[in-house]
Amino acid sequence: MQITSIIAIYALFWVMTAFVMLPFGVKTHDEAGIPKIPGQADSAPANFRPGRHVIIATAIAAVLTALFVLNYIYGWIGADFLNLFEDLLSTPS
Numbered sequence: 001m002q003i004t005s006i007i008a009i010y011a012l013f014w015v016m017t018a019f020v021m022l023p024f025g026v027k028t029h030d031e032a033g034i035p036k037i038p039g040q041a042d043s044a045p046a047n048f049r050p051g052r053h054v055i056i057a058t059a060i061a062a063v064l065t066a067l068f069v070l071n072y073i074y075g076w077i078g079a080d081f082l083n084l085f086e087d088l089l090s091t092p093s
Contacts, residue, residue, distance in 0.1 A: 014061035
């Protein structure tokens with residue numbers, strides 16, 4: 001596997017991880033007991049910390065990329081393993 005492929009896979013894992021993490025651990029102003037600014041959306045987060053978010057997404061994406069590359073090298077899970085409908089699609093002989 002080329003290094004550019006690994007970097008592209010890491011970037012995909014990072015973006016997916018960052019978006020999946022967005023709703024976790026944030027509180028609205030009502031939940032945190034902080035007064036809202038006039039015109040502010042009710043769902044606006046009060047405690048969003050992007051630096052922490054980036055660090056956690058980076059660590060998770062690194063682990064997922066390492067697992068992906070190791071699976072590519074050692075072939076733990078292949079396409080034949082993921083064929084769940086093999087019995088349904090095969091014709092009886």
